[in-house]
Amino acid sequence: MFKSAFDGIHRDLFTDAFAFRPLAPLAPGSRLLRVVPRGLRRYARWLPHAAVVALTVCLVFQAFAHSMGLAAMLLIGVPLLMTLVRPIGAWWCSVGAIFFTITVGPWVEVAFSVHVLVMMLVAMRSRPRVAGEMWLLTACIAAFLTVFRPVVGVDGLFELLVVSAVLLFAVFAVRLLRESRQQVVAQTAVTEAERSRRTVLEERTTIARELHDVVAHHMSVVAIQAEAAPYRVQDTPPELAAAFVTIRENAVAALTELRRVLGVIRSDGSDAFDDPEAPQPTLAALDGLLANVRGAGLAVDQVTTGVVRPLPQGVELSAYRIVQEALSNVLRHAPGAAARVELSYVPVGLGLRVVNGPPDRLAKPSPGAGHGVLGMRERVAMLGGEMTDGPTGDGGYEVTAFLPVSVAEAAA
Structure with a gap:
């Protein structure tokens, strides 16, 4: 059990951690794009990217206003921006920022706050298991710092972990609701398409059944007329009699094939066609x-x-x-x-x-x-x-x- 858990963590957070996974723009059918004017939708597709960039700029300027220095601004800005292209790598960068602040600066709580924000951004694009693994490792880091490396600013790490857990749960609740709605819409579209296809097939079956009646009637008339024609003419030439026989044989053969191919349609038990001898309406x-x-x-x-x-x-x-x-x-x-x-x-x-x-x-x-x-x-x-x-x-x-x-x- 523990081995499979460690294998999962290794696969999710260590294997290809810095792989290139860019954040995709909004889909054309997104609900957010529906409220945007049509001429601006090509630009509005990049709103998530713009929101992350704007948030990063605001936090960096706030750090600059508090005179945190260039290193602190980089520790804030780089992981957040990396979530757009390398989400797991961004999480590891924020982990590195935490350990870096322990040795060179009094910004542990700031680094942890940015780390939680990075976790939320990554969780929006990852499976729940990945988010749980990131939170678990973050809790281990917080415990290590609290017990073995007590420094200024780590007193509120437990509260920060609780808040981060609540925020991650909220992220996945919203994500689950959105995915459920998308599945319902997709299933509704599939059901509607299947209903339309079934309706067309049923109507074609009805048409085929009715055509069977119409064509079978006319072919029967042709066969009967061809059989009776030689008896209506005295001294029928042998060639003409043979031609009538051929016409009748072909008509009977065509009628047999028609009933073999289309006659099975009558076996569907439809109430509207319980009487196979009922004439079709005109x-x-x-x-x-x-x-x-x-x-x-x-x-x-x-x-x-x-x-x-x-x-x-x-x-x-x-x-x-x-x-x-x-x-x-x-x-x-x-x-x-x-x-x-x-x-x-x-x-x-x-x-x-x-x-x-x-x-x-x-x-x-x-x-x-x-x-x-x-x-x-x-x-x-x-x-x-x-x-x-x-x-x-x-x-x-x-x-x-x-x-x-x-x-x-x-x-x-």
């Missing part, structure tokens, strides 16, 4: 969705412009889901607000806009909410569209999206 079901949210207490109007026409199933499904999520967000985050859903049919696609007014009361906390916009963006990006969202001038919120439709899809 804009034709939008009236039912609006009726449901009205029943939940949301006053919502629908405005449709342009010529209403059937759109590709993927576009209609995504449009329905975007409106559904946007209205859900209004219910969660803007209680008492009125909403409006706008659909704009244009030749090259579909425009969506869901806007709500300001809430009339505070929203209740909604754990896990707040990532629905990510899902909407995923759907819009999947179709090659564009989406914007943000607050309105009256305190409400709006979501706008455009889902393009190619000329071939529009003609179909």
Whole structure:
């Protein structure tokens, strides 16, 4: 036990004691820099260095005012300044200053006071064990001077040791609190990033599940049509019959592979997809969705412009889901607000806009909410569209999206 303790002291205070360990400037995200004007932050990063230098200058001038001499001023200034670049070496210099003052000057208490200050500065940058080892050796030095080398000015060394222990404890309490806050912030950021990633993956899983339904339906139609086509034409040429057989075989093979790759997504046990045969909603079901949210207490109007026409199933499904999520967000985050859903049919696609007014009361906390916009963006990006969202001038919120439709899809 004692051997391991001595090994630790040797490793911490003797090995590479004068190694170059410069004090790093303040991090860009430091709370102190947030209150400094942006133009001065590049200089404010060096505030800790400036504080140590200013403290050293003040103490040296005070020593000069008390006519302590050049040697005393050096014994005060050198260890303090060394804490900026060689912290453990600075502590040893202050130890040397203590023994030097015993032989050449009556400044033992001054040297010990500077030594305590050096210990505090080093403790701010070291592990608690290192600070404990420095204090223990300092106590041994004080005991040695009190018992074996009694000189003027050592009567208050015990009190100085007690004060230094309290100060070191305060330093580490503040440091521990700061590190705990940093860990909480870092963990919160990691948790938020993980939630965002999980939300995106869940939404992509939902999209993949829905695409499975859409593509599987169309591939099934292709296979059935290819199988029935030869029976609808009399005297079908063998080449044409063989082509239909090939089309059907390829469609069945593609459908099998599609179900093998994407069909496993249905096994996640999601309540929303307990019925694998349930048809996916389209804009034709939008009236039912609006009726449901009205029943939940949301006053919502629908405005449709342009010529209403059937759109590709993927576009209609995504449009329905975007409106559904946007209205859900209004219910969660803007209680008492009125909403409006706008659909704009244009030749090259579909425009969506869901806007709500300001809430009339505070929203209740909604754990896990707040990532629905990510899902909407995923759907819009999947179709090659564009989406914007943000607050309105009256305190409400709006979501706008455009889902393009190619000329071939529009003609179909």
